[in-house]
Amino acid sequence: MTRTLFISDLHLSPDRPAIAGLFVEFLRTHASRAEALYILGDLFEYWLGDDTVGMPELASLLGGLRDLTRSGVPVYVMHGNRDFLMGNGFERASGCKLLADPSVIGLYGTRVVLTHGDLLCTGDTQYQAVRRMVRDPNWQREVLAKTIPERIALARDFREQSEKIIAGNKPEIMDVAPAAVDEMLRAHDVRDMIHGHTHRPADHRFLLDGAPARRVVLGDWYDQGSVLVCDRSDWRLETLPVSSQPPATTTRRVLK
Numbered sequence: 001m002t003r004t005l006f007i008s009d010l011h012l013s014p015d016r017p018a019i020a021g022l023f024v025e026f027l028r029t030h031a032s033r034a035e036a037l038y039i040l041g042d043l044f045e046y047w048l049g050d051d052t053v054g055m056p057e058l059a060s061l062l063g064g065l066r067d068l069t070r071s072g073v074p075v076y077v078m079h080g081n082r083d084f085l086m087g088n089g090f091e092r093a094s095g096c097k098l099l100a101d102p103s104v105i106g107l108y109g110t111r112v113v114l115t116h117g118d119l120l121c122t123g124d125t126q127y128q129a130v131r132r133m134v135r136d137p138n139w140q141r142e143v144l145a146k147t148i149p150e151r152i153a154l155a156r157d158f159r160e161q162s163e164k165i166i167a168g169n170k171p172e173i174m175d176v177a178p179a180a181v182d183e184m185l186r187a188h189d190v191r192d193m194i195h196g197h198t199h200r201p202a203d204h205r206f207l208l209d210g211a212p213a214r215r216v217v218l219g220d221w222y223d224q225g226s227v228l229v230c231d232r233s234d235w236r237l238e239t240l241p242v243s244s245q246p247p248a249t250t251t252r253r254v255l256k
Helices: 016-027 056-070 088-094 125-134 137-144 148-168 178-186
Strands: 004-007 038-040 073-078 095-097 105-106 111-113 192-195 201-210 209-215 225-232 237-239 250-254
Touching: 004 148, 038 111, 038 192, 038 209, 056 073, 056 088, 073 088, 088 095, 111 178, 137 148, 137 201, 178 192, 178 201
Parallel strands: 004 038, 038 073, 073 095, 111 192, 192 209
Antiparallel strands: 004 225, 105 111, 201 209, 225 237, 237 250
């Protein structure tokens, strides 16, 4: 059956080898049978720059993506708030294609807007200020001019600061703002959205200007895998348990 897969927020890191192994197995099994795979941000806990593609801890991850793309399955990757330094070197090493945020695709006759999701969290003004800073080309050039150990220290510092900010914020501040969702849907003349970032997998149905609209939120890959499977008749959110065996799937329906 023809199907398209969507995942996000894997936060792959040497500190979490079981999840890295699950991802590589997912590429070899589930993704190999897909028409396309979309990774909507935060594939990595942090990406230090394309000059790190030869680091040993990235070998199996980039190799798995490269094997999948060479088999004929296209993989589209969107920057997240942790791996925004991915560039042409990542594309060459993985065979993936970087995707602008937001992007509109055709999904079996339905136009859908894809976004990592952090652009929608407009209530978190402190985060939005940091986002603007780290996406600035001048800031990125300064960071990439540093040594790899310096970049590692900077990434760890950002993570610590982020954890402190999250601990001090109310949950609703860090969630998406309904007005921002409506604005993005209107701007792209669509009624359907898929995003990650908030780590709150769900199917949200609502009215936009009096007509039905939908926002599907992808889950993270901390304790298990999470994937949205779309085909011509149905959308399904599936969880992938961590196992030494090829992962079985348990399914939660997202009715189309």
